[in-house]
Amino acid sequence: MVIKSTGNLYTVLTSENKTVPCKITGRYRLEGLKSTSPIVVGDRVQFELAQGDQIGRISEVQERKNYIIRKSSNLSKTYQVIAANIDQLMLIITVEYPKTFPEFIDRYLVSAEAYDIPAILYFNKIDLYNSAQKAYMNELIKIYTDIGYPCFQISALEKTGLKQIKETIKNKISLIAGNSGVGKSTLINAIDPTLDLTVREISDYHKKGKHTTTFVEMFQVATGGYLIDSPGIKGFGLIDMENEPLFHYFPEFFRLSEKCKYYNCLHVNEPECAIQHALEEGRISTSRYASYLSLLHEQKEAEKYRK
Ligand code: GDP
Ligand code: ZN
Numbered sequence: 001m002v003i004k005s006t007g008n009l010y011t012v013l014t015s016e017n018k019t020v021p022c023k024i025t026g027r028y029r030l031e032g033l034k035s036t037s038p039i040v041v042g043d044r045v046q047f048e049l050a051q052g053d054q055i056g057r058i059s060e061v062q063e064r065k066n067y068i069i070r071k072s073s074n075l076s077k078t079y080q081v082i083a084a085n086i087d088q089l090m091l092i093i094t095v096e097y098p099k100t101f102p103e104f105i106d107r108y109l110v111s112a113e114a115y116d117i118p119a120i121l122y123f124n125k126i127d128l129y130n131s132a133q134k135a136y137m138n139e140l141i142k143i144y145t146d147i148g149y150p151c152f153q154i155s156a157l158e159k160t161g162l163k164q165i166k167e168t169i170k171n172k173i174s175l176i177a178g179n180s181g182v183g184k185s186t187l188i189n190a191i192d193p194t195l196d197l198t199v200r201e202i203s204d205y206h207k208k209g210k211h212t213t214t215f216v217e218m219f220q221v222a223t224g225g226y227l228i229d230s231p232g233i234k235g236f237g238l239i240d241m242e243n244e245p246l247f248h249y250f251p252e253f254f255r256l257s258e259k260c261k262y263y264n265c266l267h268v269n270e271p272e273c274a275i276q277h278a279l280e281e282g283r284i285s286t287s288r289y290a291s292y293l294s295l296l297h298e299q300k301e302a303e304k305y306r307k
Contacts, residue, residue, distance in 0.1 A: 003218040022056035041218045042084040089119040092178030106291035113249035127155040156187040169225035
């Protein structure tokens, strides 16, 4: 499994738990031409290591269960694969310090749905919130729990909720995401203090405001599991989703949509729309619906440029 990628050199963890630096052979590189990073962390590969050689040659890459991508720029068609074979998304949210907007949460959840990655929501910094902020947090927790996303309240600083997290990440590849400042590095350090140095390095990188992630690393947690920190990834980008309508990635919309009058209902202003009806009755949250409209608009704008 590839656990680190820096330019042309990959660190591969073998089944005997050894790490071997590897390069790609010319042949493989060609096949991956469509994306700018043909092999990424999480990829399962085979490599050849000739006797006496220090660096292995990757000869084969296994088919990916899933992968996450990031657009190189807003309107460009090229994209960068960031990581592969992700088992779960851990979305770190703070209702304050800094405020995480529901649309940011929904953007990530839509991507997770599109890539078939189960998502878990962690509300961090609960040690800081006053009663109004807690009430708001509980509102959000109710919304997302009702949809089916597990939600947890944690404090990375005070190490509350950590035991459960360690269990959740065992034997899995977890992608940690969230706004800058929500406590991702602090959480990773709390989960495994021996990871300290590397995390700080990534945080500094992050603070310079660079958004080109040519450098993604997977951390092996002492108590089991792998974490991928995602500096600079604002969202996964909504590309590669043109084939399916957006509402398929809003599970509570999708469940209701068969009751819409029109099979191709976009749930915006069509008559006898089950989603708009549920919204009026409060069975669909206004913030989720607002996110839906916003992403739908974005998708349409992007399509215009593609033509
Ligand atoms: P990142 O940008 O997501 O990696 O966020 P950091 O881990 O760098 O944390 C940003 C700031 O929030 C730091 O000053 C942390 O000490 C602080 N922080 C992180 N988690 C918590 C928490 O649970 N409670 C409190 N009070 N502060 C926290
Ligand atoms: Zn509808």
